Amino acid sequence: MEYRAWFQCINEGCGAVHPLNQIIYRCERCQSLLEVRHDLEALRHRSAAAWMKLFDDRYRSNQWPYGSGIWGKKEWVLPNIKDENIVSLYEGCTNLFWAERLGKLLGLSELWVKLCGNTHSGSFKDLGMTVLVSQVKQMISEGAPIKAVACASTGDTSAALATYCAAAGIQSIVLLPKGKISTAQLVQPIANGALVLSLDTDFDGCMKVVQEITKDPTIYLANSMNSLRVEGQKTVGIEIVQQFDWEVPDVFIIPGGNLGNVSALGSGLLMMRELGLIHRLPRIVVAQAQKANPLYRSYQKGFAEFAPVQAEKTLASAIQIGNPVSVQKAIRVLKQFDGVVEEATEEELADAAALGDRTGMFNCPHTGVALAALIKLVRRGVIQKQHRVVVISTAHGLKFTDFKVRYHDKALEFPCRHANPPIELPPRVDAVKAALDKALRERVV
Ligand SMILES: *Cc1c(COP(=O)(O)O)cnc(C)c1O
Ligand SMILES: [Zn+2]
Numbered sequence: 512m513e514y515r516a517w518f519q520c521i522n523e524g525c526g527a528v529h530p531l532n533q534i535i536y537r538c539e540r541c542q543s544l545l546e547v548r549h550d551l552e553a554l555r556h557r558s559a560a561a562w563m564k565l566f567d568d569r570y571r572s573n574q575w576p577y578g579s580g581i582w583g584k585k586e587w588v589l590p591n592i593k594d595e596n597i598v599s600l601y602e603g604c605t606n607l608f609w610a611e612r613l614g615k616l617l618g619l620s621e622l623w624v625k626l627c628g629n630t631h632s633g634s635f636k637d638l639g640m641t642v643l644v645s646q647v648k649q650m651i652s653e654g655a656p657i658k659a660v661a662c663a664s665t666g667d668t669s670a671a672l673a674t675y676c677a678a679a680g681i682q683s684i685v686l687l688p689k690g691k692i693s694t695a696q697l698v699q700p701i702a703n704g705a706l707v708l709s710l711d712t713d714f715d716g717c718m719k720v721v722q723e724i725t726k727d728p729t730i731y732l733a734n735s736m737n738s739l740r741v742e743g744q745k746t747v748g749i750e751i752v753q754q755f756d757w758e759v760p761d762v763f764i765i766p767g768g769n770l771g772n773v774s775a776l777g778s779g780l781l782m783m784r785e786l787g788l789i790h791r792l793p794r795i796v797v798a799q800a801q802k803a804n805p806l807y808r809s810y811q812k813g814f815a816e817f818a819p820v821q822a823e824k825t826l827a828s829a830i831q832i833g834n835p836v837s838v839q840k841a842i843r844v845l846k847q848f849d850g851v852v853e854e855a856t857e858e859e860l861a862d863a864a865a866l867g868d869r870t871g872m873f874n875c876p877h878t879g880v881a882l883a884a885l886i887k888l889v890r891r892g893v894i895q896k897q898h899r900v901v902v903i904s905t906a907h908g909l910k911f912t913d914f915k916v917r918y919h920d921k922a923l924e925f926p927c928r929h930a931n932p933p934i935e936l937p938p939r940v941d942a943v944k945a946a947l948d949k950a951l952r953e954r955v956v
Contacts (some may be wrong), residue, residue, distance in 0.1 A: 597870030628907030639740030735771025768830030777844030
């Protein structure tokens with residue numbers, strides 16, 4: 512069977528189409544974003560049951576590249592890529608953590624956390640970057656004059672771009688807001704040989720510059736306004752449903768910044784419904800930091816209007832974005848998925864991340880934002896005991912040790928309720944015994 516995919520303008524009234532090997536990020540006619548569309552009629556020649564069997568057979572297998580969470584679903588993602596051009600680091604197939612203890616604490620019978628950070632560069636950005644860099648490799652092999660691939664980043668996109676480009680032997684360029692990303696995030700692209708440009712601005716400022724420099728067709732744009740990224744990231748929802756043996760959970764909670772990821776989540780779930788793998792849609796909750804909450808403000812007005820904001824400094828640095836590029840796509844998804852947008856203060860996100868850690872996770876601050884939203888929605892009765900809830904954890908906590916150290920040192924501007932600082936003692940058995948006696952009397956895990 513011939514499967515086909517192409518770029519299409521998201522503006523229904525326009526619908527301009529372009530091939531996937533064209534260097535284009537916005538519609539030339541109306542300036543809207545593009546999305547990748549698939550020939551669903553062709554995909555329907557295989558039954559829903561046969562797709563599920565194929566995806567299950569490939570899942571985590573050693574048959575390169577189909578054991579990857581993305582390339583195991585190749586026909587739904589990038590059907591016309593040649594296997595020799597695929598740049599895969601075995602992304603996806605991440606653990607769906609059963610958050611049994613945290614769920615019980617919150618009065619939920621089923622809480623799950625999808626650990627997207629347990630992957631090559633430590634964040635979900637790998638899911639989209641494998642697709643984008645593979646397509647670039649294919650375009651270069653066809654003679655496209657691409658010299659480098661560039662992105663603006665709050666830290667994780669640049670880490671993913673740099674590692675996939677290094678694996679492929681393609682030069683990467685990353686534009687980072689100076690002093691606004693974690694040490695681990697900064698050192699990743701440096702180590703992988705990216706050209707690292709540190710600009711004295713915020714993410715929105717870097718995004719403006721990268722859109723200008725990628726008007727030069729020899730520098731290809733890797734931000735999620737390039738919908739190839741969304742094609743990879745859309746597998747996350749499909750993979751979660753697969754991990755539930757093809758049953759749809761009731762609620763997804765996902766932290767949102769530039770809003771590419773929630774658009775991707777919705778897109779994958781809609782494709783599953785179109786092709787008959789599922790018959791109902793879950794509810795989707797986007798969680799934003801209060802310091803960078805333009806979507807939350809728009810939601811309060813029923814999405815009747817949207818206004819960018821000046822994002823303020825937040826511990827959730829990867830979502831410190833005031834002017835999200837994918838806002839239109841995200842609102843379209845939220846309208847179809849009975850969407851909710853919730854926000855979290857700095858104290859709420861830090862305490863929620865730490866509470867989750869105490870039940871066996873190791874959360875990044877963005878996952879903290881999602882967990883804080885969960886706690887608030889349970890309290891308000893929007894999420895109820897019988898709901899099967901999945902929180903999408905977007906990065907590994909080890910990328911954000913600065914945040915964790917400051918929390919447990921109580922060096923933040925709020926009480927840090929779950930801080931667990933080390934007890935400093937002289938190296939004497941009696942002192943250690945006395946301290947343990949006291950601590951074990953007082954402490955409940
Ligand atoms: C990029 C990122 C997000 C936000 O995703 P968007 O697609 O920008 O909404 C959330 N958490 C982490 C850790 C990220 O790196
Ligand atoms: Zn258009």
